[in-house]
Amino acid sequence: MTTRIDGNEIADSVKSNVESCVETLGKDGVKPGLATVLMSEDSASETYVSMKQQACEAVGIESYHYEIPANAPEETLLKRIKSLNSKPEIHGILVQMPVPDHVNEQAVLEQIDPIKDVDGFHPENVGRLTIGNPRFKPCTPHGVQKLLNAVNEETEGKDVAIVGRSDIVGKPMMNLLIQKAKTGNATVTVCHSRTENLAEKTRNADIVIAAVGVPELIDGSMLSSGTVVIDVGVNRVEADNEKGYELVGDVDFDSAKTKASAITPVPGGVGPLTISMLLYNTVKAASLQEGVPTELS
Numbered sequence: 208m209t210t211r212i213d214g215n216e217i218a219d220s221v222k223s224n225v226e227s228c229v230e231t232l233g234k235d236g237v238k239p240g241l242a243t244v245l246m247s248e249d250s251a252s253e254t255y256v257s258m259k260q261q262a263c264e265a266v267g268i269e270s271y272h273y274e275i276p277a278n279a280p281e282e283t284l285l286k287r288i289k290s291l292n293s294k295p296e297i298h299g300i301l302v303q304m305p306v307p308d309h310v311n312e313q314a315v316l317e318q319i320d321p322i323k324d325v326d327g328f329h330p331e332n333v334g335r336l337t338i339g340n341p342r343f344k345p346c347t348p349h350g351v352q353k354l355l356n357a358v359n360e361e362t363e364g365k366d367v368a369i370v371g372r373s374d375i376v377g378k379p380m381m382n383l384l385i386q387k388a389k390t391g392n393a394t395v396t397v398c399h400s401r402t403e404n405l406a407e408k409t410r411n412a413d414i415v416i417a418a419v420g421v422p423e424l425i426d427g428s429m430l431s432s433g434t435v436v437i438d439v440g441v442n443r444v445e446a447d448n449e450k451g452y453e454l455v456g457d458v459d460f461d462s463a464k465t466k467a468s469a470i471t472p473v474p475g476g477v478g479p480l481t482i483s484m485l486l487y488n489t490v491k492a493a494s495l496q497e498g499v500p501t502e503l504s
C-alpha cells in the first residue's frame with residue numbers, strides 16, 4: 208500500500224494554526240502584514256504571487272502588493288525594498304524570484320531587512336540556519352519537514368538523498384535534515400548535475416527529495432521499495448488543454464508509486480505547504496517585530 212500524501216490537507220492544518228495565532232495577535236492590536244514584490248512578466252510568477260496574496264487574506268494577514276516593470280533599473284527595486292523595510296505595518300517582504308537578468312539577485316536579497324525576510328534567503332538567516340539557530344526556515348524545505356511529520360516519517364538515522372543543490376531548496380533542506388533537532392539527525396547525500404550514478408544514490412536512500420526542476424527525472428527504476436518520495440518540482444510542460452500546459456513534478460509519479468511507501472503528488476503535494484509556511488513566517492515576523500509572543504506549532 209502506497210500512501211498518497213495530501214499536501215492540501217496538511218497545509219490546511221498549518222493554516223488553521225496560523226489563523227488562530229493571527230487572532231491572538233489581533234487581541235494585542237497587531238495585524239501581520241506581508242508585502243509581495245513582483246518584477247517579472249512571467250505568467251507562472253504572476254500566478255504564484257496572486258496565490259500568496261489570497262492565502263494571506265484567508266487567514267487574516269494583510270497583503271500589500273507592488274509591481275515593478277521588468278525593464279526598470281535594479282535601483283527601482285532596491286529603493287522599493289528600502290521603503291518597505293521602514294514601514295512598521297509590513298512585517299514580511301517577499302520579492303518573487305526569479306528577478307530579470309539585469310538585476311543582481313544577491314543584492315536584492317541583502318537589501319531586505321533580515322527581520323522581515325520571510326523567505327529566509329538573506330545571508331544572515333542562511334547563516335543562522337546553518338549554525339542551528341534558525342529565525343525563518345525557508346518555506347519549501349520547512350514545508351517538507353511538515354509533510355514528513357504529518358506522515359510520521361522519522362528522519363533520525365535515515366539516509367536521505369536530495370536531488371538538487373539550489374539555495375532555495377536543496378541546500379537549506381540539507382541543513383535542516385542534518386540538524387540535531389526534530390525532523391533532523393539524518394544522513395544526507397546532496398546530488399546534482401555532476402553526480403555520477405544518480406540512481407545508485409537514490410536507490411540507497413530511505414527518503415528521496417527531488418528538487419531539480421527536470422520533469423519526471425526520477426522514476427521507479429531509481430527507487431528501492433519502501434522509499435518515501437517527496438517531489439518538490441513544479442514544471443509547466445506543454446499540454447493539449449485549455450491552459451496550454453500542465454504541471455508535472457521531478458518524479459514520474461506512476462512508476463515511482465509502484466515502489467514508494469509514501470509519495471507526494473504534483474500538484475497538491477509540496478506546493479501548498481510552501482504557501483502555508485510563508486504565512487507561518489509572516490506571523491513569526493510580526494511576533495518578533497511587535498514583541499508579542501505567539502504559539503506557532
Ligand SMILES: Nc1nc(=O)c2c([nH]1)NC[C@@H]1CN(c3ccc(C(=O)N[C@@H](CCC(=O)O)C(=O)O)cc3)C=[N+]21
Pocket residue numbers: 254255258301302303304305326346441454473474475476477478479480481482
Ligand atoms: N521569493 C520567492 N519565494 C518563493 O517561495 C517562490 C519564489 N520566490 N519563486 C517561485 C517559487 C515557486 N513557488 C511555489 C509556491 C506554491 C506552489 C503551489 O502551491 N503549487 C500548487 C499548484 C499551483 C498551480 O496550479 O499552478 C501545487 O503544487 O499544488 C508552487 C510553487 C514559490 N516560489
